[in-house]
Amino acid sequence: xxxxxxxxxxxxxxxxxxxxxxxxxxxxxxxxxxxxxxxxxxxxxxxxxxxxxxxxxxxxxxxxxxxxxxxxxxxxxxxxxxxxxxxxxxxxxxxxxxxxxxxxxxxxxxxxxxx
Numbered sequence: 001x002x003x004x005x006x007x008x009x010x011x012x013x014x015x016x017x018x019x020x021x022x023x024x025x026x027x028x029x030x031x032x033x034x035x036x037x038x039x040x041x042x043x044x045x046x047x048x049x050x051x052x053x054x055x056x057x058x059x060x061x062x063x064x065x066x067x068x069x070x071x072x073x074x075x076x077x078x079x080x081x082x083x084x085x086x087x088x089x090x091x092x093x094x095x096x097x098x099x100x101x102x103x104x105x106x107x108x109x110x111x112x113x114x115x
Contacts, residue, residue, distance in 0.1 A: 007091035010100040022063045027075045036106045051084035065090035
């Protein structure tokens, strides 16, 4: 049986990012990531998503996010099917993050973590 996915609130996610206790993975597409993103998020687009390529291990939980939570839930299901221990995502995605008035970045970014 697969673990039950955990939905983190924007505030929980921000606190975890500040503690450096998680790795945040954005599963949106590169143009969306370039337009606006959560600071520190790594890009692993759902269109080419490979659970085995995620930075699992190293003592930090991997948390997924997308625009509103649907694509990150799909990515969680792919992780479960592949046996990759990723079970958390941002409830409401970037939309909820912005609604909570938390910071975002826009414009060109460092190269994507995964093509």
